[in-house]
Amino acid sequence: RKGICLLLFSSLVWSQSISLEETLAYASKHAMHLKIKYTDALIEQKNIQSAKSAYYPSLDVSYNAQYNKSLDGIPVGTETVGGVTISNTTEYQNSVAFGLNYNLYHFGTTDKKVDIATLEFDIKKMEWCSSEKELYLRILKYYADSLKSGVEKKYRMKMLDLRKELYMFKQRLYKVGRYSKIDLGDAAISIIAMQRDLENISMEY
Numbered sequence: 001r002k003g004i005c006l007l008l009f010s011s012l013v014w015s016q017s018i019s020l021e022e023t024l025a026y027a028s029k030h031a032m033h034l035k036i037k038y039t040d041a042l043i044e045q046k047n048i049q050s051a052k053s054a055y056y057p058s059l060d061v062s063y064n065a066q067y068n069k070s071l072d073g074i075p076v077g078t079e080t081v082g083g084v085t086i087s088n089t090t091e092y093q094n095s096v097a098f099g100l101n102y103n104l105y106h107f108g109t110t111d112k113k114v115d116i117a118t119l120e121f122d123i124k125k126m127e128w129c130s131s132e133k134e135l136y137l138r139i140l141k142y143y144a145d146s147l148k149s150g151v152e153k154k155y156r157m158k159m160l161d162l163r164k165e166l167y168m169f170k171q172r173l174y175k176v177g178r179y180s181k182i183d184l185g186d187a188a189i190s191i192i193a194m195q196r197d198l199e200n201i202s203m204e205y
Contacts, residue, residue, distance in 0.1 A: 023139060023143070024136055024139060027135055027136075027139055028132060028135070031135055034128065034131055034135065037131050040124045040127070040128070041121065041125045044117065044121035044124045044125075047117040047121070048114065048118055048121055050117070051110065051114045051116075051117045052114055054110040055110060062097045149201055152201065153198060153202070156197060156201070159194065160194045160195065160198065163187070163190060163194060164191060166187070170184055170187055171184065
């Protein structure tokens, strides 16, 4: 989970000092799974508006354009054959039609659609908020662990410095025959172990 949090931050963010509030805001803005949840909520919100549109009248507009051209050279006129009117005229015909529809009786279907769309929106919004909260909790845990690690690292560095000073003192004692070679080797091993511990802490956070 720490790896997930780390992926949320670019090298630019890590190269500068930022507050916890800025870190949370950056994570919310760039977390891909939060963007998906937020988009899902927006879609369901649009579905509510679509369902409510049934409460209002609808306007239908249609446009028709027709062009007839005489190709036989016969004077303009019309002929009726079997109830069908045939024209050899060259003319343009355009028409526009408007229609206004309003459903007076919905029988509860529109209300049901609006209720379902509203419920779906609430669910998607809760999923988005829940995902954001989980992300914040992971970041806060990582932030707290980092602070704890920083304190521990400073403590271990001071201890390491003291061990190095003590080791130098033991070396002088060894040269004058007041300290054993085995104990001096154990002191050197102890210093190496502390250095490795510090390296592990630095790599972990």
